[in-house]
Amino acid sequence: MPVFIINRLFQALGVILVMSVLVFVGLYLIGDPTSMLVSPEATEIERQALRKALGLDQSIWVQYLTFLENAVQGDFGRSFLTGQPALQLIIERMPATVELVIVAMTFSVLVGVPLGILAGLRPKAPSSKAIMTGSILGFSLPNFWIGLMLIMLFAVYLGVLPASARGETVSVGPVALSILTVDGWQHLALPALTLGLAKAALMIRVTRAATREVLPMDYIKFARAKGLRPSRILNVHLLKNILIPIITVAGLEFGQAIAFAVVTESVFSWPGMGKLLIDSIITLDRPVVVAYLIMMVFFLVILNLVVDILYMAIDPSAREKVRD
Amino acid sequence: MSTPTTVLPTTTVEETPFRRFVVQFRENKLAMAGLILMILLAIPAFAAPWIAPQNPYDIGALDILDSQMPPGSVAEVSGITYWLGTDSQARDVLSAVLYGMRTSLLVAFLSVTVSLLIGSTVGLCAAYFGGWLDALLMRIVDIQLSFPAILVALVMLSVLGQGLDKVIIALIIVQWAYFARTVRGTALVERNREYILAARCLSLGWRRIIARHLLPNCLPPLIVIATIDLANAIALEATLSFLGVGVPVTQPSLGMLIANGFEFMLSGQYWISFFPGIALALSIVGINLVGDHLRDILNPRNAL
Numbered sequence: 001m002p003v004f005i006i007n008r009l010f011q012a013l014g015v016i017l018v019m020s021v022l023v024f025v026g027l028y029l030i031g032d033p034t035s036m037l038v039s040p041e042a043t044e045i046e047r048q049a050l051r052k053a054l055g056l057d058q059s060i061w062v063q064y065l066t067f068l069e070n071a072v073q074g075d076f077g078r079s080f081l082t083g084q085p086a087l088q089l090i091i092e093r094m095p096a097t098v099e100l101v102i103v104a105m106t107f108s109v110l111v112g113v114p115l116g117i118l119a120g121l122r123p124k125a126p127s128s129k130a131i132m133t134g135s136i137l138g139f140s141l142p143n144f145w146i147g148l149m150l151i152m153l154f155a156v157y158l159g160v161l162p163a164s165a166r167g168e169t170v171s172v173g174p175v176a177l178s179i180l181t182v183d184g185w186q187h188l189a190l191p192a193l194t195l196g197l198a199k200a201a202l203m204i205r206v207t208r209a210a211t212r213e214v215l216p217m218d219y220i221k222f223a224r225a226k227g228l229r230p231s232r233i234l235n236v237h238l239l240k241n242i243l244i245p246i247i248t249v250a251g252l253e254f255g256q257a258i259a260f261a262v263v264t265e266s267v268f269s270w271p272g273m274g275k276l277l278i279d280s281i282i283t284l285d286r287p288v289v290v291a292y293l294i295m296m297v298f299f300l301v302i303l304n305l306v307v308d309i310l311y312m313a314i315d316p317s318a319r320e321k322v323r324d
Numbered sequence: 325m326s327t328p329t330t331v332l333p334t335t336t337v338e339e340t341p342f343r344r345f346v347v348q349f350r351e352n353k354l355a356m357a358g359l360i361l362m363i364l365l366a367i368p369a370f371a372a373p374w375i376a377p378q379n380p381y382d383i384g385a386l387d388i389l390d391s392q393m394p395p396g397s398v399a400e401v402s403g404i405t406y407w408l409g410t411d412s413q414a415r416d417v418l419s420a421v422l423y424g425m426r427t428s429l430l431v432a433f434l435s436v437t438v439s440l441l442i443g444s445t446v447g448l449c450a451a452y453f454g455g456w457l458d459a460l461l462m463r464i465v466d467i468q469l470s471f472p473a474i475l476v477a478l479v480m481l482s483v484l485g486q487g488l489d490k491v492i493i494a495l496i497i498v499q500w501a502y503f504a505r506t507v508r509g510t511a512l513v514e515r516n517r518e519y520i521l522a523a524r525c526l527s528l529g530w531r532r533i534i535a536r537h538l539l540p541n542c543l544p545p546l547i548v549i550a551t552i553d554l555a556n557a558i559a560l561e562a563t564l565s566f567l568g569v570g571v572p573v574t575q576p577s578l579g580m581l582i583a584n585g586f587e588f589m590l591s592g593q594y595w596i597s598f599f600p601g602i603a604l605a606l607s608i609v610g611i612n613l614v615g616d617h618l619r620d621i622l623n624p625r626n627a628l
Contacts, residue, residue: 015467026483133354140552140612142559144566145601148582152594163590259472263563278567281482293479297471304470 005309012301019297020071024064027286067290076291081283086291090273095175096166097265097272101257103179103192108199109250115200116207117238123212131204138201143260147194147267154190162187164269191268195261199253206249210242217241244315251307255300348621358613365607369425376419377404381574392588395595409595411585417595420581421603427577428604431488432557435495440550442496443503448534448542450504451511462508465501473498477560481569491570495557506549510542517541544622551615555608562604578604 051057055066070077076086119128155163167187169176178184214220215238223233262274269275273292280288350356368375395409395417408417446465450458468476480494514520515538523533562579564570571577576584578600585596 023479026479136612136616137609140555140559140608141605142563142566142579142608144563144579145582145605148586148589148597148601152589152598156590156592156594256472259475262474262478263567266567277478278569281478282568289482293475296475300471 004312005305008305008308012305015301016294016297020068020294021064023290023293023297024067025060027290071294076294077287079280079288080285086287087295089276089288090292090295093271093273093276095177096270097258097261097274099177099179100188100191100195100264100270100272101254101261103188104195105199105250105254105257107192107196108203108253109246111196112200112203113207113246116204117211117234117242119204120208120211120215123208132208135201135204138204139198141198143194143198143263144267146197147190147264150190150194151267161190163190166271191264191270194267195257195264198260199257202249202253203246206245207242210245211238214238214241244311247314248307248311251303251310255303258299259296345621349617352617352620354613355617358610358617361606361610362614365425365603365610366429368422369429372419372422372426376416376422378416378419380415380420380423392593392596394593408599409593411581411596412588417599420576421578421600424576424578424581424600425603425607427488427571427575428558428561428579429607431492431495431561431571431577432554435492435499435557435561436550436554438492439496439499439553440503440546443500444507444539444542444546446500447504447507447509448511448538451508451515452530452534452538458508461504465504468501469505473556473560474563477564478567478569481564486569486572488571488575491561491564494564495560498560499553499557502553503546503549506545507542510545511538514538514541548615548619548622551611551618555611555615558604558611559608 048057055063058066067077074087078084079086079089082089115131119131122128151163154161165187166184167178168181168183169178170180170184171177172180178188220233220237223237228237259274261270261272262277264270265272265274266278276288277292279285280292373379391410391412393406393410395406398405404416406416406418408421410416411420446461450461477494477498480497481490484490484493519541520533520537523537528537558578561570561577562582565577565579566583568583571580573580581600582597582604585593585598585600589597
């Protein structure tokens, strides 16, 4: 087990390094940021001075090494637009995104798992077929489309929920949370539902598949033969054994949801880091884009690692495989 | 002639895998509805320049007085009826949807075809040769698949810039890995079958074995993935265009039309966004219904 973790840590480090080169070199090729920053009347000398100040006059590899050296110390440069440190900008926006994603993922598990079990227990029932068809819609329709329809229904037609922004927040230490106020929940409802519906559709499919796999097992048959109450079989024997794929998928989907929050946040003008990424891509604010991507790569790689370790911890048969 | 002739029953046709497939496919009404929906949407989309009431990108044909008219309004000057209303630049929404769908389908179809070619080549080679080539290729695939498609596409487009060709390239880069992984999985099983051994014993070249023996037997799952991926490509392209990093303004796809109408939706002019949205949803749902049923038929586990 420790060997496995150390091995995976090195792999993770390698992936982060490779991705940082790809991201940095890739983004280096996008347009000249100085043209966005100086007024059109600026002279060539002024432009040169700005380039020098931003370190853009150096060769790309020198720039990369400087970037890497600073990045390790948590310095991703300053935003070309606001002059604030890029990392600070992202961290400021992070609580909004994480809050949105946690609410959405909780929703998806609370809705998806029961529906998935239901569909798995009675695969031929019309209700199960309806759930499965609904789940196809849930994860094949684009996220922004679902958001748009929800805005049309709840914000424009019914007029019961706000369509954008974050609403009132309460500061808990350094983080502002909207789940503590009614106004915050009202603003959170639509974006979280948008993000959560797609994930719920996926949880339904995963849970159903797991249920179908576990049901014919001997221990379920034995529990039935013993005359245990169906509710106990469901809650103990079934639920415990379908938990492994559910936890794995929910963990990996957490990362996907943070990435997909980019879309949801843009639709609802939710002031999270996804909205920041889109705005920065459009304004060519290179340091912020690079910092966001490196952070995401870091986060996703760590998340994958954690899910793998968790998987090992809860599934003894996977441990066996690694040992062999 | 007096010799008795045996009359062959002409009603039974020889059962081929394809015929069996057609019969199985037609059994599911939902999938048939999806297929009909796909055809009903694709034909007018590709015929858009000939059947659309208006060329929405010909500035001369637009009459700015007709802007933001609700569905069913009649134009003052030209007399054409705007069945789905007009947008802020007086474009007929129906025509814009037809042209937009054409762009969306074109981008999706081209990107899926190319990623299918690249992905299946990589997957087949990885499975057939195995060893370090397999390990290397699959490691690349794994790493790529561990990153969310939307992020990879966003990065690609922020590097490449805007343009129809660039969106297609970005979608190919996102999608090829799915094909590679699926094909490899199937090909690994097929590789050890007798017919491949027989082909090897005949000392046929590896190109021939892969293309003529291995590939045809890996087709069923490939068809399923390609169908569902077509819907994913449409959805991803729409998302990118909605975010403003996709197709250029001169060739709007459904996603961009929806984004253009978004600001008007809040003031009750729903039709500018809503109808492109419906067209987008119908095409994605139609393809998915077909794909979901194809998966049921073509999955070898179900056939047994």
